[in-house]
Amino acid sequence: MSQPVVVYEPFKAGLPPMREYLRQLRHRRGFISEFARSELREQNFGSIFGQLWLVLNPLLLSGVYFLLIYVIGGTSDATRFGHLTSTLFLFYLIANSLTGGVKAITSGQRLILNTSFPRIMLPLSAVVVAIFRFIPTLVVALVIHAILGLPFSWQMLWAFPILLIAIVMSLGMAILISCVNVYFRDISSMLPYLTRSLLYLSPILFEAKKISSSIKQYEIVNPIFYLLDSWSRVMVHAEAPTAKGMLHATIFAFTIFIIGTYFFLSRERDFAVRL
Amino acid sequence: MISLSDFNHEHSRGSIAVSVQDLGLTYTTSIEKKPTLKARLKSLGRGKKHTRTVKALNAITLDVHYGTVLGIIGSNGAGKSSLMRVISGIVPPTKGRVEVYGSVSTLLALGVGFNPAMTGRENVYLGGLAAGMSQSEIDEKFEAIADFSELGEAIDAPMRTYSSGMFARLAFSVAAIVEPDILIVDEALSTGDAKFKEKSLNRMKELRTADRALILVSHALATIEDLCNEVIWLNQGQLMARGKPADVIAEYQKFMNVRKSASSDEDV
Ligand SMILES: Nc1ncnc2c1ncn2[C@@H]1O[C@H](COP(=O)(O)OP(=O)(O)OP(=O)(O)O)[C@@H](O)[C@H]1O
Ligand SMILES: [Mg+2]
Numbered sequence: 001m002s003q004p005v006v007v008y009e010p011f012k013a014g015l016p017p018m019r020e021y022l023r024q025l026r027h028r029r030g031f032i033s034e035f036a037r038s039e040l041r042e043q044n045f046g047s048i049f050g051q052l053w054l055v056l057n058p059l060l061l062s063g064v065y066f067l068l069i070y071v072i073g074g075t076s077d078a079t080r081f082g083h084l085t086s087t088l089f090l091f092y093l094i095a096n097s098l099t100g101g102v103k104a105i106t107s108g109q110r111l112i113l114n115t116s117f118p119r120i121m122l123p124l125s126a127v128v129v130a131i132f133r134f135i136p137t138l139v140v141a142l143v144i145h146a147i148l149g150l151p152f153s154w155q156m157l158w159a160f161p162i163l164l165i166a167i168v169m170s171l172g173m174a175i176l177i178s179c180v181n182v183y184f185r186d187i188s189s190m191l192p193y194l195t196r197s198l199l200y201l202s203p204i205l206f207e208a209k210k211i212s213s214s215i216k217q218y219e220i221v222n223p224i225f226y227l228l229d230s231w232s233r234v235m236v237h238a239e240a241p242t243a244k245g246m247l248h249a250t251i252f253a254f255t256i257f258i259i260g261t262y263f264f265l266s267r268e269r270d271f272a273v274r275l
Numbered sequence: 276m277i278s279l280s281d282f283n284h285e286h287s288r289g290s291i292a293v294s295v296q297d298l299g300l301t302y303t304t305s306i307e308k309k310p311t312l313k314a315r316l317k318s319l320g321r322g323k324k325h326t327r328t329v330k331a332l333n334a335i336t337l338d339v340h341y342g343t344v345l346g347i348i349g350s351n352g353a354g355k356s357s358l359m360r361v362i363s364g365i366v367p368p369t370k371g372r373v374e375v376y377g378s379v380s381t382l383l384a385l386g387v388g389f390n391p392a393m394t395g396r397e398n399v400y401l402g403g404l405a406a407g408m409s410q411s412e413i414d415e416k417f418e419a420i421a422d423f424s425e426l427g428e429a430i431d432a433p434m435r436t437y438s439s440g441m442f443a444r445l446a447f448s449v450a451a452i453v454e455p456d457i458l459i460v461d462e463a464l465s466t467g468d469a470k471f472k473e474k475s476l477n478r479m480k481e482l483r484t485a486d487r488a489l490i491l492v493s494h495a496l497a498t499i500e501d502l503c504n505e506v507i508w509l510n511q512g513q514l515m516a517r518g519k520p521a522d523v524i525a526e527y528q529k530f531m532n533v534r535k536s537a538s539s540d541e542d543v
Contacts, residue, residue, distance in 0.1 A: 008364055008373040024407070031404035038390075038397045111389035116364035117405045184312035269367045272360070273302050274310070 015265050025118045035125040040132055054133055055140050062088050065205055078148040079236060080207075085144050086235040087204045087228045089137040093130055094170050094224060095195045100126030101174025102181050102188045109275045119268040120261070123178040127170050141235065153238040162230050162241065162249070169227065169253035176260030179267060182274055198222070203229050223252040288342035292376055292457050292488035293362055299370030300332040300357055300512075331357040333512040335371075339457075344489040346503035346520060348496065348527055353509040355492045359459050362490070377456030377488070391435035395426060395445050398434055402449065416452050423478075424448035425471070443467050451478045458482060461492040476502075496524050 043050065062085045069084070070076040104122040105112070112119065145152075181187045199205075201222050208216070208229040219225040226248035230241035303326050331354045339345050347355050360366040363379045389398060389405075399420060403413040421430050424444045429437065437445070444467060450458060460479070467475060479502060483489060493499055499506060499520060506523040508515045510530075516523045 005377060006364065006375045008361060008368055008375070010368055010370060027407055028404060030410045031401060034397075034400055034404055034410075038393050038401065042392055108389060111402070111405055113360075113365065115402065115406050117407065121405070183310055184315065185309045186311040186313055190312075272366045274304070 015262070016269070021118055021265070025121065028117060028121060031117075031121055032125045032128055035121075036128040036132060039125070039129045051136060055136050058089055058092055058137055059085070059140065069205060079150065082145055082148050082150050083207055083232050083236045084204065086141045087202075087232050089134065089141050090166060090228060090231050091199060091202065091204055091224070092137065093134040093166060094173065095199070096130035096133055097127045097170035097174040098177055098191060098195060100129055101178045102191050104174065104178040105182050105271060106178075106185065106188075106275065112272055112275060119271060120175060120264055123174040123264075124171070126178070127167070127174045130170060130174075131167065145235070150236060151238040155240045156234055156238050158230070158234040158241055161246075162227065162234060165246075165249050165253045166227060166231075168257050169224065169249070172253060172255075172257030172260040174260075175264045176256060179260070179264045182267075182271055198224065201225070203232065207232065220248070223256060224249075227253070288340075288485040290341050290376070291338055291374075292341050292343075293337075293339040293490075294374040294376075295335055295337040295358075295362070295371070296373070297371040298332055298335040298337075298358075298361060298368050298373060299330075300354070300361055300366065301369045302329040302331055302357075303327075304329070331512050332361070332368075335509075335512075335514050337507065337514065337517070339488050339490065341377075341456075341488050342485040343505055344483055344491065344503045346499035346506040347490065347492045347509060348494070348499060348506060348524065349509035349515075350531065352511075354512040355509055356461055357512075358509065359461050359490065359492060362457075363459060375457070379455060379457045379459065392433055394432060395424075395430040395434055395437070396421075399445070399449055403453070408453070420445075420448045420452045423452055423474075440467055440471075444471055447471075447475050451475065451482065454482070454487075456486070457488045457490070459490045459492075462494065496528070500524055 062081070065084055065088070066076060066081050069080065101123045104126045105119065108119075108122045111117075111122075177187065177191070201219070202224055203211075208219075208225070211219075226245040230245040230249060233239045233241050233245075335358065347358070349355050357366070361368050361373055362375065364375070389402060393401070396417075399417065400410075400413055404410070424430070424441075424447075426441060426445060429441060430445075434442070434445075447460075447467070450460065476498065479489065479491070483502070489502075491499065491502060503520050505518070506520045507517045508523050508527045515530075516526050
């Protein structure tokens with residue numbers, strides 16, 4: 001008699017067999033790209049106007065915030081505006097991953113109840129969508145940078161490792177929140193307040209070096225504080241990021257990613273009976 | 276987890292397709308409609324129990340062989356769908372063991388209609404990809420699926436605009452065209468119109484080949500008797516009887532105290 005192709009046994013807490021899981025995931029990478037494509041098409045990314053809106057929306061937002069800073073602070077300059085736009089765009093990569101990720105599992109109910117596949121594909125796809133939305137804004141940020149006459153240098157190549165860290169962070173957050181939302185459905189309604197607070201606590205409306213050290217010492221618990229600070233140094237000031245900043249961002253990104261993935265993988269077989 | 280495209284083995288009639296051993300399944304659900312953090316915090320101080328368990332399957336042992344068409348009957352809530360979910364690897368069992376020798380596809384299982392905002396076409400692709408088919412395999416079969424469903428232009432309309440019959444048509448078409456080794460149909464035909472019902476019945480008969488196992492869950496006893504060569508009867512998670520269609524159905528009807536009337540026979 002032939003060997004069983006698959007065996008299903010009682011759910012044990014803990015990770016599934018990782019090699020098989022990764023093989024299945026790789027096998028279904030087509031799903032992720034197809035999902036992202038349909039999702040973007042649905043968000044009118046396909047039309048010129050849809051793409052324009054994608055860029056226009058954060059641009060208008062940064063305009064509004066610029067106005068706010070100007071009115072409250074009394075002064076403002078080109079660097080300030082450059083900082084505001086670049087960091088806001090990167091922030092939106094993370095925030096969009098969170099908003100896409102939070103409902104990834106709960107809205108995939110139909111698929112989850114009827115097909116067996118690595119569930120992590122759903123939050124992964126949400127992050128891919130967020131990345132596709134981020135790319136055009138990155139181009140805009142660079143154009144603004146040039147128009148404002150801000151400096152360029154080779155140090156700006158640091159943007160690549162920082163982006164990588166940002167993507168790991170986004171993945172970790174999306175995976176974690178999609179899983180938590182299965183158990184506590186009200187997380188999705190709290191999320192807007194969460195991202196808002198994160199926005200105000202991060203060096204976007206202000207620059208990291210401008211805040212007093214008494215406040216800054218608490219910023220160590222903000223997972224994206226130094227990520228955005230490093231991004232601003234590289235993309236706005238064309239300087240190298242600080243070692244401390246990079247270390248902080250890396251540790252946070254990988255910690256969230258590992259905790260989120262562990263939490264998700266050890267529970268995903270339980271999702272079908274909880275939806 | 277099985278990918279549809281992973282295994283296209285030859286199976287000979289009589290070789291085992293699915294082996295279910297002493298299977299038990301218990302659902303744990305929250306008492307509240309939706310589990311929320313707020314509700315959890317509220318019940319924290321009082322030590323109130325916030326979950327409830329449902330024993331959906333109990334000590335089921337069952338073998339399905341290739342070449343068989345197995346019918347599953349039983350009243351509402353008997354555990355039929357639950358058994359199908361365990362066999363297709365969607366829900367892990369609480370107890371026991373299930374061995375599957377081949378690729379499984381459940382009807383509706385390709386997750387068709389997973390995102391109502393997307394078109395029928397996109398949903399077929401996404402469902403197929405999630406089930407582990409490759410892009411080219413779906414490309415190859417898409418025409419046949421669209422043809423079989425007879426949806427015409429509606430295939431490119433968002434699925435939220437579909438009637439429930441259209442939904443069922445597309446779902447059945449996907450399952451019937453994909454040709455898995457083990458096909459599970461869980462009463463998804465009931466909303467199709469008479470013509471489509473007959474068409475899908477004929478398709479099922481075509482699919483009844485020696486190298487495939489069909490598992491059909493239905494309340495339409497006449498269809499079961501017509502299509503299947505073996506029937507099991509589930510009641511409250513227990514396996515009550517197994518054997519020739521006519522015998523098991525008779526036993527079930529005696530138990531349920533329904534006569535063979537028109538109302539129980541009408542639907543697939
Ligand atoms: N996701 C779930 N969470 C909790 N309990 C569930 C869930 N799904 C099914 N049940 C319970 O498990 C039992 C068996 O349900 P199941 O869906 O398997 O019945 P069924 O035989 O398919 O019934 P029907 O003929 O109505 O389709 C029922 O008591 C049901 O309440
Ligand atoms: Mg059912």
